[in-house]
Amino acid sequence: MPGLDALAAPAGGHGPVAKVAVVGAGWYGCHISEELQADGHDVHLFEALPEIFGGASGHTQNRLHLGFHYARSAVTRRQASQGYRRFKQVYPALSRPVTDNVYAVPRDDSLLDGETYQQVMQASRLPFEKVDSTAYGLEPSTTAFRVPEELLLTDRAKAHFGESLRPQLRLDTPVESFEETDGGVLVNGELFDALIDCTWGAWAAGGKGVWSDLYFEPCVTLVYESERRDFGLTLVDGPFFSVYPFRNGLHTLTSVTHTPLARCRSHEEARQCIARQSADTLDRTRRAMETEVVRYWTPFRESFRHVNAFFSVKAKMRSESDARVVSVRRSGRRISVFAGKVNTIFLAAEAVRRELHAVVGKDLWVSL
Ligand SMILES: Cc1cc2nc3c(=O)[nH]c(=O)nc-3n(C[C@H](O)[C@H](O)[C@H](O)COP(=O)(O)OP(=O)(O)OC[C@H]3O[C@@H](n4cnc5c(N)ncnc54)[C@H](O)[C@@H]3O)c2cc1C
Known part of the structure; x- marks a missing residue:
């Protein structure tokens, strides 16, 4: 050398x-x-x-x-x-x-209430604007914020x-x-x-x-088309979902509960799990995710149509909180x-x- x-x-x-x-x-x-x-x-x-x-x-x-x-x-x-x-x-x-990027805190199921969430973000000096949740088709009890996070x-x-x-x-x-x-x-x-x-x-x-x-999660992300343009909706804080703009006017949907398909010991095992996914298993996951979404946000049903899905592997540390x-x-x-x-x-x-x-x-x- x-x-x-x-x-x-x-x-x-x-x-x-x-x-x-x-x-x-x-x-x-x-x-x-x-x-x-x-x-x-x-x-x-x-x-x-x-x-x-x-x-x-x-x-x-x-x-x-x-x-x-x-x-x-x-x-x-x-x-x-x-x-x-x-x-x-x-x-x-x-x-x-x-264009329109919203974080929403549902009153009954979130680990934090809307007011505490707002205080945490204010204390961290993160910029946001509190908005009327019903204007987005969310429950009146949900607290909603528009944020400048980017794509x-x-x-x-x-x-x-x-x-x-x-x-x-x-x-x-x-x-x-x-x-x-x-x-x-x-x-x-x-x-x-x-x-x-x-x-x-x-x-x-x-x-x-x-x-x-380390452990590995094979993950699925669903892709949708919609007449809504450039819209993000992320429910916090807990096992909720997130809709986010993607490319060519499409949106992605992920869910804390349903996006991870398994918990694997190796990257290879996670890739095998992805390879085993069939049209049927994907359809079941899609239906479970959509049921979760409309529970909190009914406009999803009429305005989003499923197009396809993609997979990826997430690595995590066990010690992580x-x-x-x-x-x-x-x-x-x-x-x-x-x-x-x-x-x-x-x-x-x-x-x-x-x-x-x-x-x-x-x-x-x-x-x-
Ligand atoms: C479903 C999902 C959604 C996510 N959403 C977001 C998000 O919205 N925003 C965000 O900031 N982060 C997000 N993340 C996290 C983000 O994916 C990671 O922070 C980032 O991609 C990690 O990049 P990386 O370069 O470390 O790994 P990777 O992008 O996985 O790159 C590792 C590369 O190593 C290569 N490789 C592996 N083994 C070898 C080898 N032996 N020899 C040569 N090459 C090898 C692989 O082929 C791969 O290309 C998300 C993750 C997942 C799974």
Whole structure:
């Protein structure tokens, strides 16, 4: 392996750089690769699939979280609102406002009452406007707020990273072996200074000994067409549903109860569960979700028509409570990233840069 000083200096004449293998081209792997590339490192981004964003990142509800989802976790709210602002600064073209975006707290079933929810959001300085719930076809006892949360433009993000990372990308190239040696880490037999696992727990070998407490949820998201344009309705706080704009005038529907199809020990097991889904099981899930929606919001029945569905796998930590926070851990030359929400990519990238600095030495040029 070439020593650090033997490695090429970045354009601009700074000090030596590290040769880094990033595994997984979703939001985390792509953003982290861009940042490390900007620092002057020699980045190689491995992706098992033939295209980027083929994992969870390309199959989400595309909400740029601001914190309204997390009435019971101050840390997640803080991370979300900071990440939201940062996202809009760094990637202004990768999200857009939602015309009518409503959070609603049903009086009888929510874990928090509407007034407490409002106080929590006010204390967190989140911007919202209280609105008349009946104007949206909700029960008069439901408390409703219009919020400025935005929609992630995932197709544009895919195009952006596909272009900016073109020279670094190794598509259709799963990382199958990894071994730490004295002077580096062998990835599929090739020597690197460090490996950064951004597979959200999917690559079991990458997380071995690092994440001992993960489980995986195969998830279904339903897609609907509607004459309502650009409308979001999210019920909080508890086992409710969420309707959100998607692409081409479509909307997605997810449900805290029905979107997770199972709880699995491995990513592979979750993928098998998805492969077993049939038209019948999907239809049952759809009917269960729709029954849940119309219980709180009857206009759904007349104004939304089911079109199709997509699946993705969510990784969770057993120790997690209501927090959905990002985590970065290091073991030797392997740095493992556990995703939070999309807008926590910045926190992850900062932690990765710190850990990379610890791995490859103080004389390494990194703008920390
Ligand atoms: C149903 C659902 C809805 C969601 N909605 C939202 C939302 O509205 N807003 C939000 O902010 N977040 C949402 N999330 C969370 C969001 O999906 C994650 O924060 C984000 O996608 C994680 O990105 P990632 O890059 O870590 O993982 P991924 O996007 O899963 O990327 C991991 C990549 O690693 C690759 N890979 C795996 N193993 C290997 C290997 N051995 N070699 C090479 N490559 C490998 C995979 O193919 C994949 O492309 C949602 C998640 C789900 C499941």
